[in-house]
Amino acid sequence: MSLALLCLMSQVANAHEYWLEPDAFALDPQAALSVTVRIGENLEGRSYPFDPRAYRYAVWSGPEGRADLNGQSVRGSLQKLQAFGTGLHSLTVSSFEQSLTYPSQDKLLQFLKSVGQEALLTSPAAKTLPAAQITENYRRSSKLLVHFGTMRGADRRVGSDQEWVAVEDGFILHDRHGVIANHPVQIYCRSPKGASAVVRQEVTTDGQGKIFLPLPPASQCLLNAVIIELEGAYSDLESDWVSLYFQTEER
DSSP states (O other): OOOHHHHHHHHHHHHHHEEEEEEEEEEOOEEOOOOEEEEEETEEEEEEEEEEGGGGEEEEEETTEEGGGGGGOOOSOOOEEOOOEEEEEEEEEEEEEEEEEEHHHHHHHHHHHHHTGGGGSSSSGOOOGGGGEEEEEEEEEEEEEEEESOOOOOOOOSSSSSSSEEEEEEEEEEEEBBOOOOOOEEEEESSSSSSSOEEEEEEOOOTEEOOOOOOOOTTTEEEEEEEEEEEEESSSEEEEEEEEEEEOOOO
């Protein structure tokens, strides 16, 4: 395994957000897309090369085709992604299972508060948690939306795990068998036109797993949801981190 992959895996365990960042959100049809991995908080963090070998699956999809990138024979990071036609394209990845340990319940509570789920520690399942050295197995699923040539096109389900799908009037959070209803979501948006402040919002999916709210125009936005289950099969808790990174249209 490459040194870059080892560094990436060690950093993922210590940061809240994980997203795929493009060199541009709107490209000419003949252009090629470059992507880096970002790990941090509030849309700030360290960047790493995008390497398909780091994932269980990595799918590049467009109107006229798709490619399973982690099945390709590549050396090091994948440098460029060519368009499949014009319109909306997505890059969707899902990580291998990884693990981390919280030294105390206070540290776990800090994390749960950051993702709007501190109430889990008052649930009946929380009574089985140890006071210290609390183990977590987690997975990361992340999706990037970009456009080639035109802003038209419909997003769709690409992977087989938890995944965000953009629809005409909002976003739907899917799990492996349906949707994830009534779940907390963190949204971070930043304008690329000189404004450095990041606007953070806390929302909840509705009964159909959907969120809809006005987002600032011409802004880079990250949706982040963390699905947590206590009493995991091989750890004290299991979690799935699901993100979507995109740019809103100008009004």
